[in-house]
Amino acid sequence: MDNQAIIEASTYIKNQLKEMPTIGLILGSGLGVLGDEITNPTVIPYKEIPHFPESTVAGHKGQLVIGELEGKQVIAMQGRFHYYEGYTMQQVTFPVRAMKELGVESLIVTNAAGGINESFQPGNLMIITDHVNNMGNNPLIGPNNDDFGPRFPDMSSVYDRKYIEHAKKCANDLGLNVQSGVYVGNTGPVYETPAEVRMLRTLGGDAVGMSTVPEVTVAGHAGLRVLGISCISNMAAGILDQPLTHSEVIETTEKVREDFLTFIKKIIQTL
Ligand code: HPA
Numbered sequence: 001m002d003n004q005a006i007i008e009a010s011t012y013i014k015n016q017l018k019e020m021p022t023i024g025l026i027l028g029s030g031l032g033v034l035g036d037e038i039t040n041p042t043v044i045p046y047k048e049i050p051h052f053p054e055s056t057v058a059g060h061k062g063q064l065v066i067g068e069l070e071g072k073q074v075i076a077m078q079g080r081f082h083y084y085e086g087y088t089m090q091q092v093t094f095p096v097r098a099m100k101e102l103g104v105e106s107l108i109v110t111n112a113a114g115g116i117n118e119s120f121q122p123g124n125l126m127i128i129t130d131h132v133n134n135m136g137n138n139p140l141i142g143p144n145n146d147d148f149g150p151r152f153p154d155m156s157s158v159y160d161r162k163y164i165e166h167a168k169k170c171a172n173d174l175g176l177n178v179q180s181g182v183y184v185g186n187t188g189p190v191y192e193t194p195a196e197v198r199m200l201r202t203l204g205g206d207a208v209g210m211s212t213v214p215e216v217t218v219a220g221h222a223g224l225r226v227l228g229i230s231c232i233s234n235m236a237a238g239i240l241d242q243p244l245t246h247s248e249v250i251e252t253t254e255k256v257r258e259d260f261l262t263f264i265k266k267i268i269q270t271l
Pocket of ligand 1: 114237
């Protein structure tokens, strides 16, 4: 995506703000409620922003909410773009570069994911310690945008180690039983087969979803400090003897809404 488009998008956003956000939030399926907690919000529908794609999936709102949360200036994406919707990897990650251009330094990425680790339970929250890109594509393929980062970005601690420790401490202080583990990004839109889930477990995955990896890759390239939180909305295919549905995913994220909100707000308070 060329710089002109990124600058036009971020300028459009900037022109509606008095204070610039420093923390970006990407809110996954069923987790958009966090955006409703932002005070004195400026709400900008994606369709108004130059070069922004539009969100199509149920449970996603498709707007930016910018304002104050726990004393910090934040910019939240209520709804994200998924590769399986047919967007290119560059479109999926465009908002991350727009946030970087706005001056955002930290990115909190959330998602709903299937639990691969059999010690997990639906409704658990998981701090992402690392990921496996199983999408067969990468948003940084193509000419490198040197203004954002290097040709061959280091990914050895793309999930900021201090943020992981900080999130663990917040969970502890709140008495929340929060898991941690490796997130595998698949393209979707199908849920996995049981054989694929066994494979992903062998490969070291703890949770699997259809997002996050592209955004975090581009955020890491741009030098943003990233924290990832998954909501384990279901056990991945084949673990329980029941089919997977999107409504189950949404129902579970709604059930853990309070824990999720408390957890993220605590993290932001002292980030
Ligand atoms: N697999 C992939 N993506 C998901 C799942 C899953 O089981 N649950 C929520 N998103």
